[in-house]
Amino acid sequence: MGIWSRFRTVITSVCTCGGGNNSFYSGNHHEGLGPMSCMGVRLRIQDHHVVIDNGILQVTLSKPDGLVTGVRYNGLDNILEVLNHEGNRGYWDVVWSALDDSGRKGVFEVIKGTSFKVIVETEEQVEVSFSRPWDPSLRGKVAPINIDKRFVLLRGSSGFYSYAIYEHLGSEEWQAFSLGETRIAFKLRKDKFHYMAVADDRRRYMPLPEDRLPGRAQPLAYQEAVSLVNPVVPAFKGEVDDKYQYTCENRNLMVHGWISNDPPVGFWQITPSNEFRTGGPLKQNLCSHVGPTCLAVFVGAHYAGDDLVPKFGQGEPWKKVFGPVFMYLNSTMCGQDPLTLWDDAKRQMTVEVESWPYSFPASRDFPKSHDRGNVRGRLLVRDRYIHKDEIPANGAYVGLAPPGDVGSWQRECKDYQFWSEADGRGDFCIKNIRGGEYNLYGWVPGFIGDYRYHVPITITPGCDIYVGDLVYEPPRDGPTLWEIGIPDRSAAEFHVPDPNPNYINPLFLNNPNSNFRQYGLWERYAELYPHQDLVFTIGESDYRKHWFYAQVPRRKQDNSYEGTTWQIKFKLQNLQRAIYKLRIALAGASLAEVQVRVNDPNKPRPVFTTGLIGRDNAVARLGIHGLYWLYNIDISGSLLVEGENTIYLKQPRNQSPFQGIMYDYIRLEGPPC
Numbered sequence: 032m033g034i035w036s037r038f039r040t041v042i043t044s045v046c047t048c049g050g051g052n053n054s055f056y057s058g059n060h061h062e063g064l065g066p067m068s069c070m071g072v073r074l075r076i077q078d079h080h081v082v083i084d085n086g087i088l089q090v091t092l093s094k095p096d097g098l099v100t101g102v103r104y105n106g107l108d109n110i111l112e113v114l115n116h117e118g119n120r121g122y123w124d125v126v127w128s129a130l131d132d133s134g135r136k137g138v139f140e141v142i143k144g145t146s147f148k149v150i151v152e153t154e155e156q157v158e159v160s161f162s163r164p165w166d167p168s169l170r171g172k173v174a175p176i177n178i179d180k181r182f183v184l185l186r187g188s189s190g191f192y193s194y195a196i197y198e199h200l201g202s203e204e205w206q207a208f209s210l211g212e213t214r215i216a217f218k219l220r221k222d223k224f225h226y227m228a229v230a231d232d233r234r235r236y237m238p239l240p241e242d243r244l245p246g247r248a249q250p251l252a253y254q255e256a257v258s259l260v261n262p263v264v265p266a267f268k269g270e271v272d273d274k275y276q277y278t279c280e281n282r283n284l285m286v287h288g289w290i291s292n293d294p295p296v297g298f299w300q301i302t303p304s305n306e307f308r309t310g311g312p313l314k315q316n317l318c319s320h321v322g323p324t325c326l327a328v329f330v331g332a333h334y335a336g337d338d339l340v341p342k343f344g345q346g347e348p349w350k351k352v353f354g355p356v357f358m359y360l361n362s363t364m365c366g367q368d369p370l371t372l373w374d375d376a377k378r379q380m381t382v383e384v385e386s387w388p389y390s391f392p393a394s395r396d397f398p399k400s401h402d403r404g405n406v407r408g409r410l411l412v413r414d415r416y417i418h419k420d421e422i423p424a425n426g427a428y429v430g431l432a433p434p435g436d437v438g439s440w441q442r443e444c445k446d447y448q449f450w451s452e453a454d455g456r457g458d459f460c461i462k463n464i465r466g467g468e469y470n471l472y473g474w475v476p477g478f479i480g481d482y483r484y485h486v487p488i489t490i491t492p493g494c495d496i497y498v499g500d501l502v503y504e505p506p507r508d509g510p511t512l513w514e515i516g517i518p519d520r521s522a523a524e525f526h527v528p529d530p531n532p533n534y535i536n537p538l539f540l541n542n543p544n545s546n547f548r549q550y551g552l553w554e555r556y557a558e559l560y561p562h563q564d565l566v567f568t569i570g571e572s573d574y575r576k577h578w579f580y581a582q583v584p585r586r587k588q589d590n591s592y593e594g595t596t597w598q599i600k601f602k603l604q605n606l607q608r609a610i611y612k613l614r615i616a617l618a619g620a621s622l623a624e625v626q627v628r629v630n631d632p633n634k635p636r637p638v639f640t641t642g643l644i645g646r647d648n649a650v651a652r653l654g655i656h657g658l659y660w661l662y663n664i665d666i667s668g669s670l671l672v673e674g675e676n677t678i679y680l681k682q683p684r685n686q687s688p689f690q691g692i693m694y695d696y697i698r699l700e701g702p703p704c
Contacts, residue, residue, distance in 0.1 A: 033322035072186050081147065083184045083191070085695040088360055090184060090191050097144040097161025097180045098122050099217070101359075102191075105296050105362045110344040112218045118143075120487040121217045123195060127174040130207035130342060135171050137211065142178050142195075150181065150393045157184045158393050167204045175199060181355075183391060189361060190299075192389075194354030196396050201348030214328040215356060219298055224289035224323040228373040229277050233545060234520050235538050237321055238267045242367025248272075251534075252688070253651055256550055258534065271550040272535050274320035275652040278333065280311035281305045282450075286359075286380035287319045290369050294362065297372035300327050301357040303383040309444035310339050312428055313520060315654060321355045330444065334657045336646025341444040349445060352396050357383050357583045388463050398465055404494035406431060406461045408481070410453055410473055413504045416511065421502060422476045423457035431461055431469035431488065438481035440472045441658055464490045471498070471613075478505040479518045479616050479696060480661055506641070506663055508612045509700040513569040513601055515578060518696040521656045522618045523547065525580040525694070547580060547655045553688055556595075557586045569601035582682045583651050583691035594683035596632060601699070606673045609702035611666040613639075613678070619657030620645025626681040639664045643684070651689040659695065668702070 032491060070086030075349060080100065081092045091101035099121025101109045111120040123142040129135040144161030145418020150156040162179040170177075176197050183192040183571060193215060199205055221240055228234035241263055248257035256273040260479040279287070288299035305312065307329050316328040332339050343349055361375050388400055410424035430450035432440040447467075453459040471484035482503040517524045530539075530549035539545045556579055565579055572578070584592035615625065623645055626637040639662070678699075 033072060035135055050658045055506060070186075072157045074149065074152050074157045074159070081159055083159070083182070085184055085186055085188060087187070087189050088184075088191070090182065092159070092161070092182060093117055095144045095147040095161060097147070097182070098141070099182075100251040102358075102360070104360045105221075106294050107223070107291075107296060110219060110223070110291075110296065110298055110360070112220050114221075115218055119218060121215075123178075123180055123193075123213070123215055125174050125176075125213045126211040128211060129171065129175075130209060130344075133171040133206075138174070140174055142180060143553060144178075144180060150209055151183075154181065155186045156391055158391075165205075167206075170206055174210070175208050178270075179394075181392070181394065183355065185391065190301075190357050190359035190648045192355040192357050192391075194352060194356070194392060194394075194397070195609055196350065196352050196394060199343050199347060199349040201346050203346045205346050207343060207345040207347075209340050210330055211332055211340050213330045213353065214326050215300075215354075217298070217300075217325040217358070219289055219323040220291075222298075223291040223293070224298065224602075225292070226289070226290040226370060227277070227288075227319050227323065228318055228376070229279060229284065229287045232542055233277060233538060234373060237323065238270070238272050239263050240321055240323075242267060243272060243321065251550065255550070269533070269535065271536055272321055273550055273653065274317060274324075275654070276536055276539070276548045277318060277320050278315045278652070278654065279318055280312065281310070281314050284316060284318055285384065286376050286628070288325055288359075288376060289319065289323045290372050290459065292369050295367070295369035295372065295581050297359075297361045297369075297376055298325065299359040299361070299376040299379070300325055301359050301376070301380045301383050302327055303357065303380070303387040304463075306447045306449055306463075307351065307353045308448075309341070310335060311430065311432070311440050311443070312450050313441065313446055313656070313659075314339070327354075327356045332646075334647050334652060334654050335442075336648070336658075338442045338646075338658060339444045343445075350396065351446065352394065355392060355397075366580050392453070398462060398492075402492045403463045403465060404490040404492065404496065406464065406471065406488060406490075406496045406498060407497035408459060409500045410457045410459060410475070411502050412475055412478055413499055413502050414478070414507055416507055416509070423455060424453050424473070424503065425431060425455045425457065427453040427457065427459070427473050427475040429453055429459040429461065429471065429473040430463055431471055431490075432489055434468060434470045437483045438472070438659070438661075466490050466492060471501075473501075473503065474520070475503060475505070476519045477517070478503070479614060479698075480501075480505045486539050506614060506661070508610075509702065509703045512611075512701050514600070514601070514696065514698040515567065515574050516694060516696040518616055520616075520618055520659045522580045522693040522695060523655045525574055525578045526576055527580045528552055528559065531555070548653045550653065551689065553581060553583045554586065556581075556583055560585065560595075564595045564597055566598045566600065569599065573676075578694070580655070581691045581693050582625075583650060584682070584688060586688060592679065592685040592688055594685045595682040596679050598681070599678040600679075600699070602674055603671055603676055604673065606668060606671055607702050608668045611668060611671065611702060612700040613664040614696075614698045614700070615664065615665050616661045616695040616697070617660040617662075617692060618695040619647045619649040620660060620691075621648050621650060621657070622646060622687070622690045623682055623684050623692045625662075625692055626679075626683065627664060628679040628681065629666060630672065630677055632679045632681075633679075637681070638666065638670065648689060649693060650691045656695070666699075
């Protein structure tokens with residue numbers, strides 16, 4: 032049976048159980064409701080479980096653990112994987128390491144409550160708490176944080192919410208630790224949920240989890256990637272499956288999930304705010320992937336490394352609220368295309384975003400709208416070598432994050448951040464900011480570097496702060512002599528090669544927004560440049576065709592690797608014995624180094640070296656950027672010659688094929704004029 036007939040079964044049964052008579056049944060508490068939605072919310076407390084029911088869906092949680100063991104909806108007794116044990120269906124988890132001599136490193140822990148409490152119980156809302164306090168007797172056994180997990184079900188809502196309060200107390204008894212990851216995970220029924228949607232151009236029928244097992248899959252260069260050699264559905268044969276193919280930047284990761292065809296049901300995670308995620312709008316996180324697995328990641332080191340792992344000293348006070356996140360369920364009438372549930376999920380995402388900050392969470396640690404503030408203003412760019420007048424920062428990202436150095440927001444991972452995108456005039460409005468002291472940061476597509484407003488901003492309840500016109504002066508010493516790429520913190524504009532035919536995910540074929548997500552593209556460098564490295568000639572070469580997307584080691588015939596040296600050839604006229612400025616913006620780095628030499632590739636000491644930098648692993652994880660790095664390098668005119676010149680960019684690290692550099696933008700400036 033082919034893939035389409037295998038998954039797109041014609042549904043002939045009557046599919047109205049809990050689904051109402053709407054063409055889309057979302058039963059949302061913000062909109063019109065189905066016939067059963069008038070029922071109030073009911074709570075049943077059993078010996079080992081807690082059941083919350085509003086007539087649209089029913090959520091079962093273990094007591095006192097607070098694990099989601101069942102979700103009943105639209106005729107499915109449980110949308111979660113019933114073949115898994117109860118602790119592996121829906122749960123909060125952490126990965127943590129002790130920062131002392133206890134030896135506890137990289138510990139994965141499913142958060143299990145030890146105390147259950149009803150917080151709110153009315154016909155309009157039920158909110159329950161599953162808490163797990165920490166004390167010194169638990170040292171080395173569980174993460175040293177108090178955790179209070181909350182679950183909320185509202186009248187008429189076709190979904191449920193979850194959030195959690197984490198706290199590390201300011202007492203010397205509280206162990207120092209690092210928090211490598213925390214998230215909510217759901218494992219859906221693999222016999223039902225086969226279609227996944229992460230974005231409009233990344234949605235498809237997915238392989239089955241069995242397809243990754245030995246005998247059905249061939250392991251590739253790292254454990255997350257496999258080649259499907261004998262899948263259950265033959266149409267998937269020859270594809271590569273890798274969960275990193277479906278990662279998203281925070282700014283685009285608002286809704287994702289899965290669809291079942293029989294019955295036609297969607298399960299979606301909607302994250303209406305990024306304020307509690309770490310690393311700012313460009314931070315990339317896992318979301319949905321083969322399982323079928325659905326994740327909401329709040330803290331994680333992917334595409335960043337240790338820089339995005341928060342570390343807490345002994346007795347360092349810290350508290351943070353993660354969420355709420357909305358687990359939304361929807362369905363269609365019989366005979367309608369179940370895949371249209373994705374469009375409904377996007378509409379519901381808009382409803383949730385417009386409802387933020389929610390009014391219903393009962394915890395005092397979640398401030399409501401009246402307890403928050405706004406910041407408004409306008410960002411302009413001043414670069415006299417481009418335009419004599421100030422330029423509106425169209426499309427700039429402007430945000431508030433904890434006080435720090437210029438650009439520190441992308442490595443900030445303990446507290447909250449609030450971001451907005453400027454319009455064509457450079458106007459921005461950052462809304463619903465928690466109280467506290469912040470710096471205002473920004474970056475502007477088309478310009479290198481980072482902006483930071485020199486005055487700290489204090490947010491108080493109900494404040495509406497207007498900062499007026501702010502002016503960003505990006506790094507600039509002289510006129511542009513030449514440039515390579517687009518300063519947008521991504522290597523996407525460079526040459527992404529066609530994939531090896533043996534390593535293809537068809538979803539990304541002819542998809543310019545995601546072509547870099549194909550497995551094994553790093554291996555194509557040695558095929559394109561088997562003997563000599565890349566040479567880019569200013570005025571002749573086209574960075575879209577001739578600048579490889581990542582500077583990686585070259586694989587040799589004996590399967591070892593060697594460092595690579597790229598060349599930029601350019602001509603200079605009217606050479607001055609003054610300082611020229613080379614600006615190199617990196618979109619990512621993974622245990623790599625860039626050494627810069629001018630007109631002499633064999634000179635023992637480079638003009639400049641970054642040293643060993645980066646742990647974003649973006650090449651292996653099929654990304655197009657990691658963390659952003661900017662280097663401003665003085666080039667003495669005495670190193671240059673009238674006429675033909677060459678800049679050599681050497682990446683010498685070669686223990687792994689994934690040790691590489693992704694360039695964002697390179698510019699050579701002449702002396703000031």
